[in-house]
Amino acid sequence: MTQTITVIRGDGIGPEIMDATLHVLDAMNxxxxxxxxxxxxxxxEKHGELLPQATMDSIRKNRIALKSPLTTPVGEGxxxxxxxxxxxxxxxxxxxxxxxxxxxxxxxPSGVDLITVRENTEGAYxxxxxxxxxxxxxxxLTQKITRRGSExxxxxxxxxxxxxxxxxxxxxxxxxxxxxxxxxxxxTARAVAxxxxxxxxxxxxxxxxCMQLVMRPEQFDIIVTTNLFGDIISDLCAGLVGGLGLAPGxxxxxxxxxxxxxxxxxxxxxxxxxxxxCALLLGAAQMLDHLGMxxxxxxxxEAIIATLEAKDNLTPDLGGTxxxxxxxxxxxxxxxx
Ligand code: ATP
Ligand code: MG
Numbered sequence: 001m002t003q004t005i006t007v008i009r010g011d012g013i014g015p016e017i018m019d020a021t022l023h024v025l026d027a028m029n030x031x032x033x034x035x036x037x038x039x040x041x042x043x044x045e046k047h048g049e050l051l052p053q054a055t056m057d058s059i060r061k062n063r064i065a066l067k068s069p070l071t072t073p074v075g076e077g078x079x080x081x082x083x084x085x086x087x088x089x090x091x092x093x094x095x096x097x098x099x100x101x102x103x104x105x106x107x108x109p110s111g112v113d114l115i116t117v118r119e120n121t122e123g124a125y126x127x128x129x130x131x132x133x134x135x136x137x138x139x140x141l142t143q144k145i146t147r148r149g150s151e152x153x154x155x156x157x158x159x160x161x162x163x164x165x166x167x168x169x170x171x172x173x174x175x176x177x178x179x180x181x182x183x184x185x186x187x188t189a190r191a192v193a194x195x196x197x198x199x200x201x202x203x204x205x206x207x208x209x210c211m212q213l214v215m216r217p218e219q220f221d222i223i224v225t226t227n228l229f230g231d232i233i234s235d236l237c238a239g240l241v242g243g244l245g246l247a248p249g250x251x252x253x254x255x256x257x258x259x260x261x262x263x264x265x266x267x268x269x270x271x272x273x274x275x276x277x278c279a280l281l282l283g284a285a286q287m288l289d290h291l292g293m294x295x296x297x298x299x300x301x302e303a304i305i306a307t308l309e310a311k312d313n314l315t316p317d318l319g320g321t322x323x324x325x326x327x328x329x330x331x332x333x334x335x336x337x
Contacts, residue, residue: 003291004033006058010068011041012265013275013324018068020277020328021284024303027332030288030296035062040070040081050081056088065258066287068280069265082251085258086120091251092149093156094118094230096262097286098237098247102309104318106242114220116237117160118230119153120251122146123181125227145181145226150188156252157224158196164289168200169193172209172225172233185226210236238262245276245317248283250290259287273323276315278304281331303335 007022009015025032037055044050050072059065070081078084085091100112122144129142157169171189175182186203193201204212206229212219213233217240225233238247244263251258261279269275281304288297307313312330314320322330 002031002033003064004035004062005287006055006062006065007034007036008039008055008065008067008070009036009042010039010265011071012069012267012270014040014068014070014265016271016273016324017261017275017277017280018066020324021066021280023325023328024277024281024300024332024335025284027336028296028300029336030293037065039067039085041073044073044076050076050078051084059085059089059256059258063256064287064291065256066280066284067258067260069261069263071265071267086251089251089253089256089258090121091253091256091258092119092121093153093250093252094120094234095160095250095252095286096234096237096247097282098234098241100241101246101305103311103314104242104246104308106240108217108240109242111218112237112241114217114237115160115164115166115222116230116234117153117157117222117224118234119149119225119227120230121227122149123227125231143178143181145184147184147188150185150226151192154189154192154224157222158192158199161199161222162196164294166199166221168202168221169196170209170220170223171201171203172206172223172229173203174206174229176205182226189224206233209233213237213240234262244279245315246278246282248279248281248286250283250286252290257287257290259283259290273325274316275324276317277324277328281328300331300335303331303337306334307331 009018037058039055072081097115100108100110124143132139173182173186175186247262249262260283285297285300307330313322313326
């Protein structure tokens with residue numbers, strides 16, 4: 001089977017970590033074909049647009065994109081290209097795994113293996129109805145939650161649990177205070193949960209969730225929540241297990257899915273071969289899961305773990321003296337062994 005994916009090499013450290021990632025994927029012989037497309041600063045310079053139509057068409061056709069971080073220059077029409085992509089493709093699920101990895105400077109070098117599933121299209125986060133009174137004394141914002149939006153994200157979380165063999169979904173909310181919005185989310189989640197008797201479901205209020213995550217993160221498996229809570233919780237989870245260099249994310253819709261690293265373009269180290277490619281590689285692993293290649297995804301994750309364990313060519317952020325490319329080569333060797 002050949003699968004064509006859209007590849008966006010991006011800005012800053014983007015091209016380096018993408019080359020490293022494709023090196024590993026190529027070595028694994030997955031039958032992937034790449035269609036390269038531009039976005040971000042590179043696209044603005046080459047085509048005069050941050051998000052060219054050809055790039056949109058490529059993603060629409062292939063339905064899968066692997067994307068490096070992008071620079072959104074201020075004053076170029078979009079607040080963020082990433083947010084724009086989410087809107088245009090209705091990428092309603094933001095899926096961020098957080099897993100403990102060996103030899104990383106983190107609070108939890110073992111024991112954490114969870115996924116945050118964040119609703120990506122509604123709630124307070126999208127800033128609908130923002131207004132400031134004329135005298136500047138009163139600010140307002142509309143928080144809209146829909147049954148449809150809640151149902152599809154919760155269903156996504158339960159389906160993901162089934163697909164990946166996970167056992168529990170925790171519904172995170174604030175329905176005791178935000179009775180209308182968070183209340184509707186919780187009520188909808190309870191109804192969806194009854195369709196998945198094979199998956200344990202529990203409910204947790206968001207403030208308690210934050211405390212529990214810091215004290216006993218091993219109790220979590222899949223967390224599903226609304227947009228703003230998910231934004232905060234997924235960063236908290238990345239922090240638990242070693243931060244930016246190891247945090248991947250996926251933005252998933254009905255017609256397209258985009259896989260990426262959570263970190264930005266890191267201009268301070270761009271072009272120096274110092275960038276850690278793991279976050280994008282882990283994003284690629286999520287992509288392989290999504291493409292129905294779970295054994296390959298597992299193989300890739302295990303190769304990353306083994307390379308970290310062996311401290312083989314780790315990049316400077318992990319305390320090593322390897323380069324982006326030599327680290328990737330060390331991972332590729334294990335992924336094909
Ligand atoms: P952007 O504006 O694109 O978000 P940024 O300056 O905020 O860029 P981030 O990418 O968010 O940069 O990174 C913050 C810090 O983490 C930087 O010092 C950067 O060097 C470091 N960092 C980020 N990603 C990586 C990586 N993959 N490997 C090593 N260091 C990284
Ligand atoms: Mg940043």
